[in-house]
Amino acid sequence: MHILFLTDNFPPEVNAPASRTYEHAREWVKQGAQVTIITCAPNFPQGKVFDGYKNRLRSVEDMDGIRVIRVWTYITANEGFYKRTLDYVSFMLSSFIASFGVRKVDVIIGTSPQFFTAISAFLVSLAKRRPWIFELRDLWPATIKTVGAIKNGRVLSLLEALEMFLYRRATRIVAVTHSFKEELAARGINADKIDVVTNGANLAHFKPSPKPLDLARTLGLEGRFVAGYVGTHGLTHGLETVLDAAEILQSVPGADHVRIVLLGDGARKADLKANAARRSLTNVVFLDSVPKAQVPDYWALLNVSIIHLRRDPLFRTVIPSKLFECMAMGIPVLHAVEGESAEIVRRKGVGLTVTPEDAGELAARIAELAAAPERLEAFREKCLVSAERYDRANLARRMYAILSQTANTRASRP
Template sequence: MHILFLSDNFPPEVNAPASRTFEHCREWVKAGHRVTVITGVPNFPKGEVFGGYRNRLWQAEEMSGIRVIRVWTYITANEGFLKRILDYLSFMLSAFFAALFVRKVDIIIGTSPQFFTAVAAFMTSLLKRRPWIFELRDIWPESIRTVGAMRSSRALDLLEKLELFLYRRASAIVAVTHAFRDNLIARGIDGAKIHVVTNGVDTSRFAPREKDSGLAAELGLEGKFVAGYIGTHGMAHALETILDAAGKIRAEPDGDRFRFLFLGDGSSKAALVARAGKEGLDNVIFVDTVPKDEVVRYWSLLDASIIHLRRTPLFETVIPSKLFECMGMGIPVLHGVRGESAMIVTQEQVGLSFEPEDYDDLCRVLRTLVSEPETLQRLRGNGPAAAARYDRRVLAGRMLDILQDVATRRSAA
């Protein structure tokens, strides 16, 4: 089977869509299938083209047996709604035209979070007369409305009509959470064609390891209890809550034993850095995005990982992918997200939950880990066992079964 996958993020980018797409496609190639990925040049999240690449109309390479076609896009940083829409639209058009030159395709996948990629997949499926899969990683554009990134209600209403059209026309939908599936069914989408394949973790890369002593010394973290946030610094993440907690902890008698590490970039980072400097939060350390192979070194520094999203009903349907990486590394999670992901944290006993946007509650669970060493060790030990239930290889196999079923039914028809 020849699988054509459209995704505007792909390695060497290190965000969740890039990792999921690459790890699934890698496993499908190992299973004997041919996979072509159409993507842009790596530039996320700063909007700066990675070294060794140029923003050209067409360039091809091979990664782990995957044929990767990179197309021209309008490049901008992950900030500013209008510019990002131009980025999304340019990829939609470039990916569609590139897809026309990919021959003998059996099935097409378009992945969100932004659904203009799914539009390109839909248009490609019409011309090639092949089934297409909508991989649903975010309820978009509802998430835009939630974080207030766009004020025009009429424009959002039009986008939501397009969203529902795509759900209806997709041969199948693969959602990353059960809550997303429930959301679509409640909006009239046929539940029989909606499947759930959660995010997961590459357990061959994310496994328990000793702290990187050289990196700890370089960052001044030796002998400190390190709580860290690794990922996109965006509007949805409300990372001001972590700065509030850092300020409170710093003022306490033993506050110097704690450090807060931020790794990543995004639309809110500059404001976070400026605020930390203005308030003299010398217990907060910011590190820019690092290459994928380096990320685990920074994970190893953490005694606890903070996962946080705004307090809103929409985000109760989300399962942050970094949760599974924390499990794999055996890092206890301080989890500030309500809903389905909080249920996983509780059921798997891999962390402690706190109320989103409540820095006092974050300080409470942080203190619990420090004052109860047995709890800290128990949560650490539970992580790897839980991660095995979300192994990316197994999940890639589940999604492959869905693709094969759709392709077989189409051929029979």
């Protein structure tokens, strides 16, 4: 089976879509599939092409048996709706053109969050007369509406109509949460064609490890209780709440050994750093993104992981992939996301749930766990037990079965 996968995020980028696609594709190759990825020059989230790469019309490389075709796109930082849309549209066009050089394809996949990649996958499906799968990672454009990135009602209506068109025309949909499937079914999409393959973690890469003492010493974290956020600093993440909690902790008796680490990049990072400086938050440490191979070392610095999204009904349908990485490494979570993911935390006993955007509650929970090593150890043990269910290799094999079945169905017709 020859799988053609369209995605505008792929390693060496380290965000969730890049990691999921790479780890799935690598497993599909082990299953005997031929996998071709069409992507762009790595640049997320700063909009700067990574060292060793160029934004060329077309380049080809092999990555663990995966054929990776990189195409030219308009590159911009992960901020500003209209510039980002131009980025998405350029990839849609470039990926569609590049697909004509890929022969004998059995099934096509287009992945979100944004759905311009899915438009390209749909067009490739028509051109090659092969079935296609919409991998649904986010309910876009609902997300951009929630964060206020676009307020024009006509534009939003047009995007929503396009969204529904793609759902209907996809041969199958693979959603990353059960909530997404329920949402689409409620909007009239046939639930029988929607499968759920959740995010997970590569248990060979993310595994328990002792705190890296040299790194902790270098970062001024030696002997500290470290609560940390690892990931994109974007509009949806509401990380101002984490700074508010840090400010509260500075006046909490016995919490002077607590440090809060924010590792990553994104549209809000510069503002967050300026905000922390204005408030003289001496207990906050900002770190830039690190290569994928180094990420587990930085996770291992944490005594507890903060997972946070803004408080909005839309995010009740989201399961942040970092939850599974924390489980795999045995890191308890302070989970400030409502809905399906919070239920996983409560059911599996891998940490505490916190009301999103409630800085007082977040600060209280950090201080509470900093003084309760026995509770942390109990959470840690449950993390490791629960991680087995979310082994990325097993999830990839489940999706491979869906791909095999879909490859034998008829493609969409105009």
